[in-house]
Amino acid sequence: xxxxxxxxxxxxxxxxxxxxxxxxxxxxxxxxxxxxxxxxxxxxxxxxxxxxxxxxxxxxxxxxxxxxxxxxxxxxxxxxxxxxxxxxxxxxxxxxxxxxxxxxxxxxxxxxxxxxxxxxx
Amino acid sequence: xxxxxxxxxxxxxxxxxxxxxxxxxxxxxxxxxxxxxxxxxxxxxxxxxxxxxxxxxxxxxxxxxxxxxxxxxxxxxxxxxxxxxxxxxxxxxxxxxxxxxxxxxxxxxxxxxxxxxxxxxxxxxxxxxxxxxxxxxxxxxxxxxxxxxxxxxxxxxxxxxxxxxxxxxxxxxxxxxxxxxxxxxxxxxxxxxxxxxxxxxxxxxxxxxxxxxxxxxxxxxxxxxxxxxxxxxxxxxxxxxxxxxxxxxxxxxxxxxxxxxxxxxxxxxxxxxxxxxxxxxxxxxxxxxxxxxxxxxxxxxxxxxxxxxxxxxxxxxxxxxxxxxxxxxxxxxxxxxxxxxxxxxxxxxxxxxxxxxxxxxxxxxxxxxxxxxxxxxxxxxxxxxxxxxxxxxxxxxxxxxxxxxxxxxxxxxxxxxxxxxxxxxxxxxxxxxxxxxxxxxxxxxxxxxxxxxxxxxxxxxxxxxxxxxxxxxxxxxxxxxxxxxxxxxxxxxxxxxxxxxxxxxxxxxxxxxxxxxxxxxxxxxxxxxxxxxxxxxxxxxxxxxxxxxxxxxxxxxxxxxxxxxxxxxxxxxxxxxxxxxxxxxxxxxxxxxxxxxxxxxxxxxxxxxxxxxxxxxxxxxxxxxxxxxxxxxxxxxxxxxxxxxxxxxxxxxxxxxxxxxxxxxxxxxxxxxxxxxxxxxxxxxxxxxxxxxxxxxxxxxxxxxxxxxxxxxxxxxxxxxxxxxxxxxxxxxx
Numbered sequence: 001x002x003x004x005x006x007x008x009x010x011x012x013x014x015x016x017x018x019x020x021x022x023x024x025x026x027x028x029x030x031x032x033x034x035x036x037x038x039x040x041x042x043x044x045x046x047x048x049x050x051x052x053x054x055x056x057x058x059x060x061x062x063x064x065x066x067x068x069x070x071x072x073x074x075x076x077x078x079x080x081x082x083x084x085x086x087x088x089x090x091x092x093x094x095x096x097x098x099x100x101x102x103x104x105x106x107x108x109x110x111x112x113x114x115x116x117x118x119x120x121x
Numbered sequence: 122x123x124x125x126x127x128x129x130x131x132x133x134x135x136x137x138x139x140x141x142x143x144x145x146x147x148x149x150x151x152x153x154x155x156x157x158x159x160x161x162x163x164x165x166x167x168x169x170x171x172x173x174x175x176x177x178x179x180x181x182x183x184x185x186x187x188x189x190x191x192x193x194x195x196x197x198x199x200x201x202x203x204x205x206x207x208x209x210x211x212x213x214x215x216x217x218x219x220x221x222x223x224x225x226x227x228x229x230x231x232x233x234x235x236x237x238x239x240x241x242x243x244x245x246x247x248x249x250x251x252x253x254x255x256x257x258x259x260x261x262x263x264x265x266x267x268x269x270x271x272x273x274x275x276x277x278x279x280x281x282x283x284x285x286x287x288x289x290x291x292x293x294x295x296x297x298x299x300x301x302x303x304x305x306x307x308x309x310x311x312x313x314x315x316x317x318x319x320x321x322x323x324x325x326x327x328x329x330x331x332x333x334x335x336x337x338x339x340x341x342x343x344x345x346x347x348x349x350x351x352x353x354x355x356x357x358x359x360x361x362x363x364x365x366x367x368x369x370x371x372x373x374x375x376x377x378x379x380x381x382x383x384x385x386x387x388x389x390x391x392x393x394x395x396x397x398x399x400x401x402x403x404x405x406x407x408x409x410x411x412x413x414x415x416x417x418x419x420x421x422x423x424x425x426x427x428x429x430x431x432x433x434x435x436x437x438x439x440x441x442x443x444x445x446x447x448x449x450x451x452x453x454x455x456x457x458x459x460x461x462x463x464x465x466x467x468x469x470x471x472x473x474x475x476x477x478x479x480x481x482x483x484x485x486x487x488x489x490x491x492x493x494x495x496x497x498x499x500x501x502x503x504x505x506x507x508x509x510x511x512x513x514x515x516x517x518x519x520x521x522x523x524x525x526x527x528x529x530x531x532x533x534x535x536x537x538x539x540x541x542x543x544x545x546x547x548x549x550x551x552x553x554x555x556x557x558x559x560x561x562x563x564x565x566x567x568x569x570x571x572x573x574x575x576x577x578x579x580x581x582x583x584x585x586x587x588x589x590x591x592x593x594x595x596x597x598x599x600x601x602x603x604x605x606x607x608x609x610x611x612x613x614x615x616x617x618x619x620x621x622x623x624x625x626x627x628x629x630x631x632x633x634x635x636x637x638x639x640x641x642x643x644x645x646x647x648x649x650x651x652x653x654x655x656x657x658x659x660x661x662x663x664x665x666x667x668x669x670x671x672x673x674x675x676x677x678x679x680x681x682x683x684x685x686x687x688x689x690x691x692x693x694x695x696x697x698x699x700x701x702x703x704x705x706x707x708x709x710x711x712x713x714x715x716x717x718x719x720x721x722x723x724x725x726x727x728x729x730x731x732x733x734x735x736x737x738x739x740x741x742x743x744x745x746x747x748x749x750x751x752x753x754x755x756x757x758x759x760x761x762x763x764x765x766x767x768x769x770x771x772x773x774x775x776x777x778x779x780x781x782x783x784x785x786x787x788x789x790x791x792x793x794x795x796x797x798x799x800x801x802x803x804x805x806x807x808x809x810x811x812x813x814x815x816x817x818x819x820x821x822x823x824x825x826x827x828x829x830x831x832x833x834x835x836x837x838x839x840x841x842x843x844x845x846x847x848x849x850x851x852x853x854x855x
Contacts, residue, residue, distance in 0.1 A: 011170050012471070013133035017177055020125055026829050029292045053173075069318075078319040082171045091378070094343060098476040100319045106176030106184075111374075119320065 006047035007031045008038035008064065009082070014105075017119060018051065018082075021109045027112045027116075035059025039067050042074065049120040050074075051103075054090065057061040062097045069098030082107065099117035126137060126178075132471075133174040137223045138334065140167035143391070148213050156204045168219065180235065185220070186235050189242050190215045192255045194303040202249045211241045217539055229701040229801045239353040303365030304308050304390050305372060307334065310358040312382035317353065326359060328390050341845075351566040358384065365389070415653050465482070474565070477525050484519045485713075485807035491515050492828035523710050527562035529586055530608045530617070534559055537579055537606060542547075544583040551590060551600055552583055559609035562613050564710040570687055571617065572706065574680040579704045581677060582591075586621035586701050596698065604779065614689075615709055620702040626695035629651045635661065646758075653693040657681040659790070683787060688714055688731045688838060716825075718833065721766035721796040725833040727806055727825055728795070732786040732838040739783055753782055754794045761785060763794040769841065788842040795841075808835065 005027050007018045012033075018076045019029045030045045032038040035107060036059040038052060050068060054061035056077060061081060068074045078100040083090070086104045147164035172187035174812075193212065195361060196202040206316045231801035270592050307329070313321045326336065326712035333797065340358035344350070363372060369387070376385050489659045491512050498508065518779070538554055545552045587593075587602035592602055605620040628649060635655045647655075659678040681691045708715070708731075716727035737743075737754070745762060753760040783794040806825035822837035 002671070008572055010166075011133075011174060013129050013136055013174050014130045014177065016132060017126075020129065055169050056164065062717070076319050078321075079334075084169060084176065095314070095318065098318050099378070106179075114374070117544060118324050121271045121321070121324055 002026050002027045002028050004030065004045060004046040005049045005051060005116075005120075006038065006041055006045055007082075008033075008035065008041075008050070008052040008056070008061070010034050010053065014053070021107075021112060022116075024037050025109070025113050025116075031080065033062060035064035035067075042071075046073075047077070048081045049116065050077060051082050051116075053080060054085055054094070062093055063071055065097040065099050066095065080115060080119060129177050133178060134223070134227055136172050136174060137226075138532075140171050140533075141220055141223065142531065144216055144219075145535065145538055148209065148216055151204055151209045155316070158198070161194070161198050161204065165191065166470055171219070171223070177225060178220075178226075181236075182232060183219075183222040183226045186215075186219060186239070188240055193242050193245050194250060208245055211238075211245055213542065214405040217542065220539065230512055238710045265690070281612050289853035304365040305365060305367065305369075306337075306386075306388045306390055307363060307372065308358060308384065308386040309361070309376070310384035311355045311379060313354045313385075314382045314854065315379045322355065322357075323361070325375060328362070329361055329363065329372070331372055332363065332367050332375070334566060336360070337362050337843070339354045342444055346516040361527075374629055392846070396824065410827050429456075441716060474523075474526075477522070480811075481522050481526065484515075485809075486524045488517050488519055488807060489826045489828075489830075493830045495829045521715075523564070524562065526564050526566070526710070528565050528568055529559060530561045530563050530568060530615070531559040531565075533575055534606060534608075536572065536576070538577055540576065541583065541604065544580065548583065550583065550587055550602055552587065552602050553603045555603060558609050561610055561615065563608075563707070565827065566710075566711040566847065567615070567687060567707055570683065570852040571707065574683045574705060575617070577618070577677065577680050578705075582619050582621040582623070582701070582703070586626050587611065589691050592624070596624075600659040610709065615707045617705040617707065618702055623698040625697040625699055625701055626653050626656065626693070627697070631655055650693075653695050656693060657691060682788070682839070685731065687711065688729055690731055711808070713805050714808050714825075714835065716804065716835065717784070717800060718802040718804065718827070719795075719798075721770075722772035723798065723829065724766075724772065725827065727802065727835040728784060728786065728797075729822075729838060730803065732788060734785045734787050736782055736784045737794075739781075744783075752786075756794075758784065760790075761794045762793045762816060763773065764841065765796045786838050786842065788839045790839070790842045793842045795836075806833075806835070 005022060006114075007015055007022075007029060008031065008051045009015050009018070010033055015031045015033070016087075019031065021119055022029050030041060030047060032041040034056045035052070038050070044060045052064055055072065056064075059067075061083070065079050068077065068079065079098065080103055081091075081099050082103045083085065083096045084105040086102075091102055101115055102113045132455075132608075137328055142165040142366040144164045147167070150689065151161050151164070168187055168191050172191055175183040175187060190212070193202065193208075194216075197204050197208070202208060215238045218233055218235045220236070221230060224230040225232050243434050244270065246518075289554045309322070309325075311325075316322075317729075326334075334523060337360045340360065341356070343358065344356040351732050363604075369389075370531075372387055376383070379385075394814040396676055481743075495512070534556060539558075541552050541554050582604050583602075587604070588596065590600045601621045605618070607618045607620070609616050632641070632647065632652050632655070635652075635658065636643050638660060639649065640655060640658045640661060655682065657677045661678065668777050677691075684691050684707065687707055688711070689705055692706065695701040695706070714727070715730040715732055717730055718724055719728055736758070739754060744752055745760075752763040754763050781796045781798055782800060784797055785792055785794050786799075787793075806827075808823045809825055810823050811821065820837055820841045823836050824832055824838075825835060827833050
């Protein structure tokens with residue numbers, strides 16, 4: 001069974017772009033449109049990897065990561081941040097929240113694939 | 122794949138439109154003094170999303186501009202730049218340029234000149250910098266308060282990562298070629314923190330192996346005795362060797378996110394001076410963080426020194442001691458903070474419009490079958506088979522399906538603020554916009570078609586309606602003119618109003634002009650309302666000078682014809698000295714028409730009610746023949762040409778006009794009296810397009826199915842009246 005990835009992004013085009021790109025690389029994709037929805041979807045689909053945006057309405061990416069990490073069953077689940085931001089401050093925040101890796105938008109399919117392989121077997 | 126991307130891009134452009142609307146509303150709110158964190162964050166997110174998508178689809182100019190704009194917004198969001206009126210003004214004009222960039226990305230406009238806006242944004246950023254320096258600058262603490270441990274934040278800053286803005290150029294650029302025999306030596310020890318974040322060192326090493334790395338050795342000297350071994354900590358240090366032709370950046374990419382926490386040493390071994398295998402000489406490369414952020418200089422990550430590592434270890438230990446072993450507290454209760462209905466992203470799905478149209482068409486059929494059924498049953502049967510209940514349900518389904526096509530009119534209004542800012546700049550008038558009822562929902566087709574009329578009405582109000590500042594002051598009015606844009610639903614109609622508080626219509630001048638242009642006769646007696654309506658007469662323009670704004674060769678007559686083409690009408694109400702209100706009265710939907718069922722030469726037709734002015738039973742002598750081919754009807758002194766069905770469609774009609782009814786209809790091309798046998802009914806009809814089955818027929822706008830199952834053609838009044846004025850009846854009948 002191929003790996004299941006949950007993508008959380010408030011932009012529909014970004015979700016579709018991720019889905020197109022990752023499906024082509026053999027992953028199964030589920031998605032959610034904000035942090036809160038993402039947290040609900042985590043429980044439902046229990047993905048092998050979470051890829052989340054940072055700036056989202058309702059619950060942002062940092063809060064989502066913290067909430068996911070706080071759950072025992074997701075302690076070992078890799079979490080990648082996918083954001084246009086790249087400041088060290090934001091990355092440090094993501095790390096302390098519990099993120100495993102960071103991909104800067106716009107992403108290139110092969111680099112995204114490599115970043116995923118680095119955290120998710 | 123390419124099609125798929127185009128499709129996603131189309132969605133991205135839709136999101137841009139939504140984002141721009143959100144941003145504009147937020148900025149307008151900020152202009153009005155609402156500088157709440159929520160409002161600012163909304164604007165930031167909108168611009169940020171546009172930037173993200175633009176990058177993904179390779180719109181470099183849009184990305185670059187959005188980036189600069191976002192920088193300012195981010196500083197405002199962080200409270201580092203105060204949202205003063207001046208700053209908000211810069212943001213509003215940046216917003217306009219951003220909108221232009223989006224149009225450019227869509228391929229609809231040439232690249233905008235954004236130099237001025239960029240400079241203004243730069244200045245806002247620079248001024249903030251200046252303020253920081255003059256004020257109490259957050260200078261780095263000269264000595265750390267906690268002894269022995271340098272502040273971890275410093276370590277974070279200095280050991281940040283590559284801010285690689287993704288671009289294909291990165292891959293095209295040739296990597297610095299290295300001597301064949303050169304190689305990299307990599308020492309890597311993951312941190313406990315990295316493991317806690319689900320980093321798996323083996324995966325990282327595997328990724329390095331795909332680049333060509335081989336494991337030289339594994340240093341296990343840190344592994345403690347079994348009883349001290351913490352299964353959640355990392356003890357191994359891997360030493361790998363990598364061929365020298367692998368670009369340094371590729372190696373750094375692998376370590377990107379784990380670098381600050383972990384021990385990573387990358388050293389280059391040239392052929393001349395091979396480094397010792399096990400004790401590489403660390404080369405520390407430091408980069409100033411601010412330079413790295415701004416300049417997009419290829420940024421070379423640095424390696425952790427032993428001191429930093431020690432500091433981090435101490436910090437981790439301190440953190441552990443300080444934190445009770447409980448799960449991270451749940452995030453702040455976002456829900457209760459501000460449960461705004463607007464931001465409650467309702468669950469939505471995107472549906473192909475064609476599917477909705479098909480559904481609407483089918484429901485239309487259902488409505489028709491329903492009335493056929495009702496016609497065929499006796500009144501007693503109707504009650505018995507619960508037909509009323511069926512009719513009610515059908516009606517509900519129809520309403521609901523139509524509401525699926527409905528969209529907030531906000532979309533049509535969204536262009537207005539920008540337009541008014543431009544108009545204000547062009548005319549030097551101060552204009553304030555007030556918007557009411559943006560959430561009123563209208564059929565998508567209607568929204569798409571009222572853009573142009575609305576634009577024209579707004580331009581007209583700003584240019585002709587509102588006075589100059591001096592005139593206003595002289596008249597004892599506020600120097601700021603107001604344009605109120607409102608929408609409301611009444612029954613099956615939507616009222617869209619553009620109301621200005623300007624000078625009102627100068628009726629004397631309008632009338633004089635209309636006489637001069639031959640639109641009315643010099644002795645015509647007109648009511649105030651009729652004079653006001655002259656503004657919409659074809660070829661009418663009262664602007665004393667042809668201005669750049671509304672004097673573009675098209676006038677309010679185009680507004681009227683556009684609105685009438687939608688089955689609506691325009692009303693004008695003006696009070697001298699107080700202002701003018703233009704009202705577009707539009708149907709809620711384009712799929713259903715309010716019609717008058719008439720008989721022409723024994724056949725039934727539907728006359729769109731929006732065009733009907735009145736019906737008359739002609740008195741003897743009221744209809745006059747002015748030439749062998751032309752008849753007119755005398756309507757209180759105004760002569761209206763009369764059209765017969767015979768002439769229009771070549772039907773057999775030998776009735777006398779006096780035995781018939783004349784329906785006076787009005788269109789852009791003037792009034793016409795249509796001779797009809799009888800008027801049967803007034804009802805809403807479901808419009809069925811004929812386009813797919815027949816070539817366009819002049820004078821027919823479609824067909825409908827009546828309650829008895831028979832078909833009635835819908836008359837296209839515009840085309841009919843236009844024919845009257847442009848062609849001889851004989852030519853038409855042919």
